[in-house]
Amino acid sequence: MFIFIIICICYSVLMLMLLYGWKKIPEFSSKNLPVEIRFSIIIPFRNEAENLPILLKSLTEINYPNSKFEIILVDDESEDNSVEIIKEFQQTHLDSNLKVLENQRTSSSPKKDAINTAIDSANFEYIITTDADCQVPENWLKIYNYFIVKTGNKLIAGPVALNSLPAANTNNRRKNILRNFEELDVLSLQASTAGAFGIERAFMCNGANLCYNRQAFLKVLGFTGNDNIASGDDVFLLQKFQQGNYKIGFLKSRESIVYTTAQQNLGDLVSQRIRWASKAPAYKSLFAKFTGISVLLMNLSLVIAAFLVFFQLLPYQPILIIFLVKFNLDFILIYSSAKFFQRETVLRSYFWSSIFYSFFSTYVAVKSLFSDFSWKGRQFKN
Template identity: 30%
Template sequence: MVLLTIILPICLVLMTSLILIGLKRAFQQTPGTTTSFQNISIIIPFKNEQENIPDLLNALKRLDYPSDKYEVIFVDDNSSDDSTKFLNQNLMDNYKVVLASDKKYPGKKGVIDEGIQNALFDIIAITDADCEPESHWLKSISEKISDRNDIVFGYSPFKEEKTLINKISSFENFRNFILYFSSVGLGIPYSATSRSIAFRKNIYMKLNGYSNTLETLSGDDDLFIREAVKQKLKIATFRYGNDLVYSKASKSFRDYFKRKSRHLKTSHHYLLKHQILLALWHSVNIFSLYSIVFISLSEWFLLSSVVKMVLDLTIVQKVKSKLSHNFKCYEVIFLQPVYETFLIINFINSIFRKDKWK
């Protein structure tokens, strides 16, 4: 029993050190070595996004990138609202709308594929209709993908609101991206987000599109990364300035749990080495979090909880400014246990909930 109370803190310290090393390497990967403006096709899949499209269009207008060097392809997956009508009334010269009437793949993957097939340019950048890219987003992609990288992805935080579900979602997203970025820095990438990802067309073709990622309807990002890892492709992150892609968090706990179960379902199909590493990381953290429950058996269990709290605060304090957050210490003390607990709930939900995009 005493041995366990000593092993847990040691494991936490070692793993946290690796996370911080990975993050340092990931952030050191930027900036890229070229300042040329590459031709980029932005693919934006959507379905019934009339509410979000005006904000997206305003954000796209603020992109600091030559208009003749990029195009925007909106791909409509049979929307039943006036999304497409609104877009057609507000199209710029380098924008177009494509209907995903004959999808090769089910769900969102088929919509993205339809956009790629209609893209004029070699570099494909993907985001979502409820997102708002910052002005230097395309610049960062152009620089980073020019630096001999096959796939690049950036950080996509949630827009902050004064609600509990927003705080929980934002912190969870932040903690997940710490792992995404760190894994790239350590040379073991396993996931990304389609809210801010880019690759070349020939890479997409080399991976046979999404043909090998059809275990779930989701997975257009992390299972795509899985296939890239199999092919030993070079994956990198970018984080300069003004290149974030803001998205909207769930408005309710019901929507949150629905969204998270869909996302976590893809984790069942990660490469075995990634499943083992993630299981080890989360298990040690969760056991350390709840070890205080066993303090009646041994006072040494308090050590694991204290060490975990200190390490959690250390990671957040070191990284939050780089990812444009300002979590207070008291918020971390509350949000970290919620994050760990919801991981368990969401993982269980991902096993039993049915998978669908919209």
């Protein structure tokens, strides 16, 4: 029981630190400042025919001078008609500064290769990345311009949220339950990401909404040193910018939220989370390791305790207290995030999600240590 209490204390300290960091970061809104920053928008894609129309439409609605940004899409050996969709788009939007490149493979990470391919061809001083299954906001570049001019940051992490549930799926109860669980997880990750930035212990960011200075990227040698890991085009680059003493920040602004597509089923969600978790052992930050170990041990201890209580090997009262401590601290953090993203309604699923999450998180963590994972129709070794 003593071990359970120590784990709970460490986890509680972590949650309070992240909550403090989240509250510490001020919210930004776009101002009528002169346009100074030029952006190269980079989007790798593979078999994204279903999602590209939504992405391309959002790109046409960006409120920023056309001469100040370019769009570079990198085809990573798509087997569907993704390239044809983009070419049709080009023909109907002749004024868009958009080009399509073929991915030049040089490493074990297709996505990092795709970003390198695009950066070699980029013309502007700031790189901003997103994913092909995303939708970018109208003032995306405008708010980044303001934030960069005001702060001088060389790397900026932006917020990411799930798209609103399509009307066609509102009666699909199973899909709604899964989506609500995923959204709560995303809200937790976003609050943790921003919270770590707020206490100057940043260790996470999301490549679906990430901006960085091109020259700084080249000076830290880009992805060199971690290109043997399939994922991590975002967090390992963040680590390199920190090691290079470049100024970094989190852009806490509703105008900068990039919306991404929810996973279609539980298998896809598990596979995605395993891919994300697979890079955790390569984290160099002590705070990142403390976070990973604390979260894993907290969830694992609750799973073990549940079985011990079931077989009457432990009294349920102290385990219930530990669960309630975690339940309430997690709720406060997720509520803060849900309020920012204006998604408070999803908190109706918080109770059952909090019970299931310990089992889900433990399974993903253990699985990521010992198994390979699939991504975009490819198999990758851990």
